[in-house]
Amino acid sequence: GIQVEQSPPDLILQEGANSTLRCNFSDSVNNLQWFHQNPWGQLINLFYIPSGTKQNGRLSATTVATERYSLLYISSSQTTDSGVYFCAVATPFTGTASKLTFGTGTRLQVTL
Amino acid sequence: NAGVTQTPKFQVLKTGQSMTLQCAQDMNHEYMSWYRQDPGMGLRLIHYSVGAGITDQGEVPNGYNVSRSTTEDFPLRLLSAAPSQTSVYFCASSRDGGSVGSPLHFGNGTRLTVT
Numbered sequence: 113g114i115q116v117e118q119s120p121p122d123l124i125l126q127e128g129a130n131s132t133l134r135c136n137f138s139d140s141v142n143n144l145q146w147f148h149q150n151p152w153g154q155l156i157n158l159f160y161i162p163s164g165t166k167q168n169g170r171l172s173a174t175t176v177a178t179e180r181y182s183l184l185y186i187s188s189s190q191t192t193d194s195g196v197y198f199c200a201v202a203t204p205f206t207g208t209a210s211k212l213t214f215g216t217g218t219r220l221q222v223t224l
Numbered sequence: 225n226a227g228v229t230q231t232p233k234f235q236v237l238k239t240g241q242s243m244t245l246q247c248a249q250d251m252n253h254e255y256m257s258w259y260r261q262d263p264g265m266g267l268r269l270i271h272y273s274v275g276a277g278i279t280d281q282g283e284v285p286n287g288y289n290v291s292r293s294t295t296e297d298f299p300l301r302l303l304s305a306a307p308s309q310t311s312v313y314f315c316a317s318s319r320d321g322g323s324v325g326s327p328l329h330f331g332n333g334t335r336l337t338v339t
Contacts, residue, residue, distance in 0.1 A: 155330035
């Protein structure tokens with residue numbers, strides 16, 4: 113099956129710093145999504161981004177599907193950005209549906 | 225707008241007991257799915273549904289049943305709980321019927337412990 117690798121696995125930032133998280137995938141995909149799992153365990157959809165660039169406040173994401181990677185940028189990080197960031201790619205699973213395969217995540221800790 | 229609602233939040237079962245994890249969404253989404261999240265294993269798909277009356281197996285379906293009698297509800301049944309089913313379970317939905325061609329929205333999860 114498809115492999116989804118995220119880097120770095122762990123990241124510690126001081127508040128106000130910027131960061132880039134990377135997601136590499138081993139095969140062509142139908143689409144890609146980024147999620148944030150906060151320290152309480154909630155999974156929040158950040159971006160649905162099969163290709164191109166999107167921005168939402170301090171966060172932005174870029175997917176280059178032809179080169180099989182996506183980047184998540186966090187600018188001016190805040191303590192509320194702490195948690196685990198997952199990318200997930202959709203690939204054909206059965207005749208009726210695709211499925212999302214999740215990467216193993218980047219654990220981000222933002223300190224004061 | 226509640227989104228995806230899961231109940232209960234926490235549950236402890238003894239080996240061999242059965243139970244149902246409830247999931248409901250109020251967004252009129254066609255696609256609903258169940259994942260389990262385990263340390264070191266990430267999120268894995270258990271079962272999914274592309275519409276009312278249609279369900280199919282995911283990557284790790286053994287020991288679980290689902291049904292989809294309405295668009296809104298997608299319960300997950302554990303038939304005979306085993307310690308290997310100790311996990312955090314997430315229900316998720318999206319507008320798109322099958323290609324996951326729209327954002328996936330998760331419930332807040334159910335933490336299940338089987339002793």
